[in-house]
Amino acid sequence: MLGYGFPKDSFMRGMEHRPDAIVVDAGSTDAGPHKLGAGTAIVSRQACKKDLEIIIAEGVKANIPVIIGSAGGSGAKVHVEWTKAIVMEILQERGISGIKLAVIWADIPHAVVAAKLAEGRCEPLGVAVKPLTKERLEATTGIVAQMGHEPIMQALEAGADIIICGRAYDPSPFAAVAMHHGFDAALAYHLGKILECAALCADPGTTKDCMLGILKRESFVVKPLSEKRKCTAVSVAAHTFYEKDHPYLLHGPGTVLNLENCEFTELGDGSVEVRGSRIERTPVYKIKLEGAMKVAYRTFVVAGVRDPLLIERIEEVEALVKEQVHDYYSEIPQGEYSINFINYGLNGVLGELEPIRKPAHELGVVFEVVAATQELANAICSTVRSTFLHYGYEGRKSTAGNLAFPFAPSDVPFGAVYEFSVYHLMEVADGCEMFRCEYAEV
Secondary structure, X not given: OOOOOOOHHHHHHHHOOOOOOEEEEOOOOOOOOHHHHHOOOOOOHHHHHHHHHHHHHHHHHHOOOEEEEOOOOOOOHHHXXXXXXXXXXXXXXXXXXXXXXXXXXXXXXXXXHHHHHHOOOEEEOOOOOOOOOHHHHHHEEEEEEOEOOHHHHHHHHOOOOEEEEOXXXXXXXXXXXXXXXXOOHHHHHHHHHHHOOHXXXXXXXXXXXXXXEEEOOOOEEEEEOOOOOEOOHHHHHHHHOOOOOOOOEEEEOOEEEEOOOOEEEEOOOOOEEEEOOEEEEOOOOEEEEEEEEEEEEEEEEEEEEOOHHHHHOHHHHHHHHHHHHHXXXXXXXXXXXXXXXXXXOOOOOXXXXXXXXOOOOOEEEEEXXXXXXHHHHHHHHHXXXXXXXXXXXXXXXXXXXXXXXXXXXXXXXXXXXXXXXXXXXXXXXXXXXXXXXXXXXX
């Protein structure tokens, strides 16, 4: 992940193998819709630049392409421009010239999505996705689509030295390099699937290290570049299952990767060879759309509880606190805000799905208020905190306070809350239709 950092020794060991390209993924929806909706990056500018300084300098020195997938995290116009500014700054500071820079935009106009919806050529990706009404579409701050390998291959064929991609299907930038050099699409995409998380397929796994992918005509090899790691058949096979809804079918833009008959062979030097990947073209080419809309504002508090009497009945007390706050703000419709409690040490991760209902001797309690405005979220959260702090539950002996606060001020106004308003598959004519590429000579 661009900006997560990597050991320079590993990177330089990789450069000794004289690679054909340097590829780095920069995107994810793991953190939800906020980064896309708010137009902010996943990592800091300083961290992104620190990684890119090494990547660009060595890529230029070796005269090989540098490809950045899903620039800025979400790959929208603002994220691509943010990344491009960092790249240009590095080139200027290092006096690098004679570079052909390609930018592939992944932004999709609202009008295009509206038209495709009307034609029945745009469908939600799963039953949990809310209907995309006219109002929700208009409230969406921006829409991006995940590009496949096709527009990236075009940029490579045009001789681009640095390619900054908007939102991209994670394996696509890796697959594009392989396919540009004439390698099999199935091997290219499967290798890309593994490399997009770098050394997460190694043991011990991490996203903060470099990996080498070596393509052959009927197989590929994944090789760690740190002496601290090795790949095993299990570690590489396990990562093949990463982020999939099916054991061996992986859907991408215009493709379905079939990994049912793959073989993973340890080569004895810490690397693993993979063969047997297959790929099929879908009858209709579809791209995944992502869009976010602002829905509310959040304020939260982090607190600790150690009283065994309160821990024993924490959820009961929280329900009573919530009820008291509702009564106090009876003039405000409850539909305009929500109060939520997360009890770490009880069921803070799995919630109602938690199978082990044994509370720890202390709990970390996070409570949040999500409301129509920041002012309302602040006000209600303040009342929740003060009510909870002094709530007189049955059996309580001390009146000094129920909660311990690690921070002052205790109440943290978070700001806008976003949700995915667009999480759809849209039909297109081909893999390049929606992705505009611009070139510049630096």
